[in-house]
Amino acid sequence: MSSAAASVAAIVRAAGPHVPALLERVERRLDELAGSHGPVLGEHAGATIAAGGKRLRPLLVLLAGGPAAGRSADLVAAATAVELVHSATLVHDDVLDAAPLRRGRPTVWSHAGRELAVATGDLLFSRAFTELVATGSLAAVRTLSRAGSALAEGELRQRQDAWNAAVPVARYLERCELKTARLFEASCELGALAAAASERTVAGLGSFGRRIGLAFQLLDDVLDVSGDAARTGKHRGTDLLDGTVTLPLILARERDPRLAAVDLRAISGPDEAAELCERIEATGATAAAVERALAIVAEAKDDLAELALAGAQELALELVADSVVDRWA
């Protein structure tokens, strides 16, 4: 069993037997939805939803909901909705992935592939709202629509700041908030809302989610620089080749003037990108970025401690926080 799978199992054990049962219902609902729009959606969306994997966001919804007896349908709907939104963004991120050229001309397939990806993402996104409306909670719909706006703004920011290695740390962190942390926050808030938690608990769990989402993104960005390709499934420095400037490079440029002078557009391929990753690591910047993520997770746990949750719920949420950093702590 992989360490990630082991930690999910531990979380589920801590939270109680209702959680795997609810997660199973979320899976079934996602399957149903992927299968309910004909073969095209089934093929395209189904594969993306299935590849989604860890179901971290639905898990947060369910755990933030606590025992929530009697509100399980709302929890399942909310958990399904956040995973649909997450899947929609994955599909839209894939817009550029279909082989774009054949003999120097755009292929029909790449053309169709992009149109399909855009429409499929839109459909998943709309379905998320339809799913959530069924809970009868306007507050829930508001929460998800704001997170959806944040996601899109985060993508716009990333594009806006592309290739700009001089982007300040604060602006990088804001981008991570928008494109990742806000959906984690919304997941926790939706769970708390479905459980009719107090305003203070909704806000506290939201803050917890937002922090671990931020740490999650920071570490994901570190992995691009320091991870080994066999484990991450992609070459080191993929972000750099893409013009996406992340914390390790930002910190490394402060530490090494020669790195500050590097022009990302001049990097010609994976080998040069991997070499740049080595130089970034040599400055200690990745270690500093990891430190920062660990500190954010510690703050997230402080959020929890202030809420006086039931013991099992608090423990399960702490384990989620740990799972975000488990390969680094």
Added chain:
Amino acid sequence: MSSAAASVAAIVRAAGPHVPALLERVERRLDELAGSHGPVLGEHAGATIAAGGKRLRPLLVLLAGGPAAGRSADLVAAATAVELVHSATLVHDDVLDAAPLRRGRPTVWSHAGRELAVATGDLLFSRAFTELVATGSLAAVRTLSRAGSALAEGELRQRQDAWNAAVPVARYLERCELKTARLFEASCELGALAAAASERTVAGLGSFGRRIGLAFQLLDDVLDVSGDAARTGKHRGTDLLDGTVTLPLILARERDPRLAAVDLRAISGPDEAAELCERIEATGATAAAVERALAIVAEAKDDLAELALAGAQELALELVADSVVDRWA
């Protein structure tokens, strides 16, 4: 004054002075939203929203709402939301329009252009829901989320049926329902909901909107075959070159066996496409498609007649129906 502008003026005159005032508020709100997300959104979304032009969907929301004194904020929010959804689909349709190649390689611009278009569309879509949530009506959110799903399904269908000239009429009509008529329907329903109309009136106005949306799409498709380029701004037969099979071709294939044998993929450029358009027109198929659209608009007016609306409201909605067909009737 163009005939379209003249008919909008007549509609507004018929509906009463509250309508231009509300339309103005919708414009201001759209401007505000386009300007509230920084220069990138301002540039990309702003241009698309501004190009949206006729504001047919917001107009339907406002007219379906009737006088609706006291609910004007809800009407403006709903009208803004439908236009945002419409703009989102326009932006997503543009995903492929940025110049894709330079010297045989994808340009950074086309890459960035597509990513921007996808994220911008997603943002407009999310904002539509945030806007509508402010009205406090779950029924309204449900209506829009379903229309959003329909739009995306319509796009998927279009892709699925691309290049298939043998697509049946019923399936073509279904696609038009999904990609166009359902948002017109939702527009009317949202107006009626904001005015707290009876269930029967909501359904009746929805049916009216759906029918004129369907006619609108049919005539738009006719225009691609028979319209002159100077007026439509694009070459005749653009849909054919794109593999999009519409009613004129479907009907023409039934009438002329040589047309039934045409392989759309073999059409090599605008001249051949224009020639195919001539052959389609020669069968009388475009005229038959126009007949069909006119009959649908007549049915839409029957929907209205059954609702016993106030005289000014009924007249204004009839004028909208007329404006959809005004160059054909």
